[in-house]
Amino acid sequence: MKHPRDYRGLEVIILGLARSGVAAAKLFHQKGALVTVNDKKERSACPEADELEALGISVVCGFHPESLVHEGVSLVVKNPGIPYTVEPIRKAEELGIEVVTEVEVAYQFCEAPIIGITGSNGKTTTTTLIGLMLDAAGLSPVVAGNIGRALTEAAPEVTADNWMVVELSSFQLKGTTSFRPTIALLLNVYETHLDYHGSMDDYIASKAKLFTNQTEEDTAILNWDDEVCQSLIPSLKAKLFPFSMKEKLAFGVYFDVETEVIVYANGYGQVQPIMPASEMGIPGSFNVENALAAAAAAITAGVQLDGIADVLRSFQGVEHRLELVRELKGVTFYNNSKATNAAASIKSIEAFNQRVVLIAGGLDRGSDYMELLPTFRERIKGVVTLGQTKEKITHIAELAGISRIETVDTAKDAADAVSQAVKLAWQMSEPGDIVLLSPACASWDMFPSYEDRGRMFKESVHNL
Numbered sequence: 001m002k003h004p005r006d007y008r009g010l011e012v013i014i015l016g017l018a019r020s021g022v023a024a025a026k027l028f029h030q031k032g033a034l035v036t037v038n039d040k041k042e043r044s045a046c047p048e049a050d051e052l053e054a055l056g057i058s059v060v061c062g063f064h065p066e067s068l069v070h071e072g073v074s075l076v077v078k079n080p081g082i083p084y085t086v087e088p089i090r091k092a093e094e095l096g097i098e099v100v101t102e103v104e105v106a107y108q109f110c111e112a113p114i115i116g117i118t119g120s121n122g123k124t125t126t127t128t129l130i131g132l133m134l135d136a137a138g139l140s141p142v143v144a145g146n147i148g149r150a151l152t153e154a155a156p157e158v159t160a161d162n163w164m165v166v167e168l169s170s171f172q173l174k175g176t177t178s179f180r181p182t183i184a185l186l187l188n189v190y191e192t193h194l195d196y197h198g199s200m201d202d203y204i205a206s207k208a209k210l211f212t213n214q215t216e217e218d219t220a221i222l223n224w225d226d227e228v229c230q231s232l233i234p235s236l237k238a239k240l241f242p243f244s245m246k247e248k249l250a251f252g253v254y255f256d257v258e259t260e261v262i263v264y265a266n267g268y269g270q271v272q273p274i275m276p277a278s279e280m281g282i283p284g285s286f287n288v289e290n291a292l293a294a295a296a297a298a299i300t301a302g303v304q305l306d307g308i309a310d311v312l313r314s315f316q317g318v319e320h321r322l323e324l325v326r327e328l329k330g331v332t333f334y335n336n337s338k339a340t341n342a343a344a345s346i347k348s349i350e351a352f353n354q355r356v357v358l359i360a361g362g363l364d365r366g367s368d369y370m371e372l373l374p375t376f377r378e379r380i381k382g383v384v385t386l387g388q389t390k391e392k393i394t395h396i397a398e399l400a401g402i403s404r405i406e407t408v409d410t411a412k413d414a415a416d417a418v419s420q421a422v423k424l425a426w427q428m429s430e431p432g433d434i435v436l437l438s439p440a441c442a443s444w445d446m447f448p449s450y451e452d453r454g455r456m457f458k459e460s461v462h463n464l
Contacts, residue, residue, distance in 0.1 A: 016079025119187025330431025362441025
């Protein structure tokens with residue numbers, strides 16, 4: 001796409017009135033574009049509409065008008081979560097009108113070098129760690145995107161003296177054309193979001209767009225242990241900086257299995273220990289993996305190893321990511337509501353040596369959840385299921401030979417369902433156990449977001 005200033009006097013359609021859509025609408029309006037914002041939610045569910053109309057921006061709520069997209073439209077900016085199958089986007093593509101997400105819009109403004117982070121799991125924790133590491137080194141990072149502020153809101157304010165640290169979803173990346181991060185991280189790729197992408201090929205291709213416009217001056221940080229990441233290496237134009245939980249690398253950041261130390265190998269024969277993994281402030285091997293990726297980005301940006309270690313020691317985690325809620329009579333409760341796929345749940349369960357009573361279930365995206373079976377057999381004491389997938393996850397628990405299985409099926413509403421689940425899990429547990437909310441599913445069958453699900457869980461735990 002062109003720079004937003006080049007759309008002066010031209011018609012731009014913004015699809016979706018969420019945070020990113022509001023920021024994009026304001027930005028194009030400031031540059032003189034003729035902006036129309038459209039959201040299929042009813043007007044009463046669009047509190048931002050009044051503010052935009054007061055600025056002179058047209059807002060249409062409640063439906064997608066047939067006349068919304070036409071040959072006179074120059075650009076469509078869509079909310080990342082809106083599928084490409086909806087009529088306005090289908091029509092725009094048919095007419096040859098460019099369709100982008102706010103990431104592409106913000107990139108046109110951003111004067112700061114960008115660190116872009118994507119992956120199926122671990123994005124938020126890794127993004128947060130990178131921001132903290134750069135901040136401790138005085139590098140003036142601005143953290144935005146899927147975390148914190150909308151990118152279109154933050155990008156016009158940064159300068160070349162900042163670093164823009166951006167968490168990116170496959171939904172956002174799919175709608176980019178010229179976006180080019182100076183440092184790009186792909187943490188891992190698991191089967192997820194297939195209801196949106198339609199196939200793993202499209203999901204992987206969307207993630208891979210992170211590297212498409214990089215040059216040999218840029219850096220691509222990849223998980224050396226991930227088959228999909230490995231498959232992308234031949235197509236990279238940027239310098240490769242790998243990280244690994246399993247292998248000693250000649251160049252890269254890795255976890256030394258023998259010494260259990262996080263290590264940096266500079267490619268010239270020097271191997272420098274960063275810190276013992278046991279000293280990290282957050283538990284779990286998957287968080288060690290996140291730390292490796294964050295360290296690789298920080299090293300590339302110029303952060304010293306001791307500064308990286310200081311952040312890893314002091315960091316206590318992000319809300320809803322293996323978040324300690326409380327201990328009650330010897331039972332410890334953890335909120336991992338962000339585990340919206342089976343792989344994330346497996347990693348969170350395996351973070352503990354204690355017996356786990358698991359609360360799981362949520363939106364049914366068609367998975368059979370068979371990958372949970374080995375971990376259920378080895379680690380799970382009891383299971384409480386809820387949501388659309390409760391029967392599927394109950395079936396896995398039965399196959400695993402778990403004797404204590406409860407299902408929430410008489411709840412008045414979402415809050416009551418979570419409260420019932422917490423009480424059932426508490427009844428199953430004994431001193432020394434872990435009660436873990438790690439749903440293995442998205443939240444949208446019952447909750448507005450995984451954050452709401454996690455907060456309800458924490459409230460129910462504190463009410464015990």
